[in-house]
Amino acid sequence: MKFEFKTENENYSKSFSQFFGIFFFLTLIIILCDVALKLGVISRNQRIEYNCRLLPVEKSKSHFKKLSRLSNLKSKQQIWEFCREVVK
Helix, strand or coil: CCCCCCCCHHHHHHHHHHHHHHHHHHHHHHHHHHHHHHHHHHHHHHHHHHHHHHCCCCCCHHHHHHHHHHHCCCCHHHHHHHHHHHHC
């Protein structure tokens, strides 16, 4: 009759590699989400600046609507004041 003992070293190395794999994957997801959020903010700011620069040239309703959605301002006077600060 033979008795075989399994060593626990293989299980520990496998669990360590799984832990580091999961940790790396979660870290990558967090970093990518952070980058996506920052790019969204940069894109929004660029759209606001672009529309504020267009507003004195073309005073159309569509520009006011776009700026109203982007800046959460309702009146035209508030949008004009906001754009004066942005374009400075």
